[in-house]
Amino acid sequence: MAVNDSQKEKSALRRRRRWRQLLGAVVCLLVVIGLVSVVSGGVRLTATLFDDSELKAEYVLRLRNLVALDPVPFDSIEEANQNTLLNALIWSSISEDKDYERDEVGAMYLPTADIDTAAAELYGPDVHFTYQTFEDRGLTYQYVEEKQAYLLPITSVITDYYPQVEKIKREGDTVRVTVGYLSQFSSGTDFSPDMQYAPVKYQDYLFHRDGDKTYLYAVTESKMKPAASSSASASAPAVQAPQEVLDNIAGSLPAAPSSSSQSTPAE
Known part of the structure; x- marks a missing residue:
């Protein structure tokens, strides 16, 4: 009887050890999953904090006619x-x-x-x-x-360029918006809505901050310069903006x- 009791205790001990090992593995897995979630969440949060695409789109709308x-x-x-x-x-x-x-x-x-x-x-x-x-x-x-x-x-309304906001930088009470000037004819080919156009020049639009609003007060030459192929196009005669821009302006008229x-x- 003593031998049987001893074997039973050893078997029970082994079962408890296996359960503890299994529980430990589950806990470790949950910890790893939690760490991954925290890290990925932090990455997404950081990306969101530094994503200014919506703000750039707002400045495009504000500046496109100018x-x-x-x-x-x-x-x-x-x-x-x-x-x-x-x-x-x-x-x-x-x-x-x-x-x-x-x-x-x-x-x-x-x-x-x-x-x-x-x-x-x-x-x-x-x-x-x-x-x-x-x-x-x-x-x-x-x-x-x-x-x-x-x-x-x-x-008809004749325009030269369409804006592409490259970067937005705060300098005290000033917001410097670097704008790339897109021209549909800079590529030397027919216009295509699927084509990516490189800016032919850049200008900095300076806004004064007043609370949560910004107001334009100056336009200056930008330190950002176009690629050689684009800068050659900048000296060409003024051209129309992409047809979609003209359509938007024309469509806004009753x-x-x-x-x-x-x-x-x-x-």
Whole structure:
């Protein structure tokens, strides 16, 4: 009996040892899984914290109409070409949700109040423009004082470039946005929506931080330079932006009466 009892105790001891080993293995596996989860979660969190793709997209939307007109660099809004700034603001102000008044040939009246709103969003609430008839890029924008509105040309909008935000850097109260200028003809081939276009030049757009908002106040030459093949294209004559950009601008305009179709494109 003593021998049997001893064997039973040894068997029970071996079973308990196996269970402890199995339990230890399970615990170790769970620890490893936990560590992997923590590390991968940390990597994802870090990637999320440093992912500024949404912010870049926001700056593209804010700057695309100004970049399209290729403004001459300036140190302050007062020193900038006011016609270029106003031209860009006009096309930024148009909303497809509004039913704009038109003249007898289908040209649209854009209220200056809408331009004031767009100017405040991009340049800040303290920036104001003097409204009067002006010409820019061969087109005339007639100011109609009694309507407090601009009578917009009904010819096509010609643009040079489309923006690609390369990087965003904070420098104290300034946010430096480095913008690459994309041209659909820089590749020397026909436009394709699937083609990747290299910037032909770069400019830095400087924004002043005011709380959680930023306002553009200067444009300067960037230290970032294009590849040799792209820089050669930069000296070429100005070209149109990608067709999708023109389509977006044209699509934002309310439908004009059929009489407007008689107009001819700008030279």
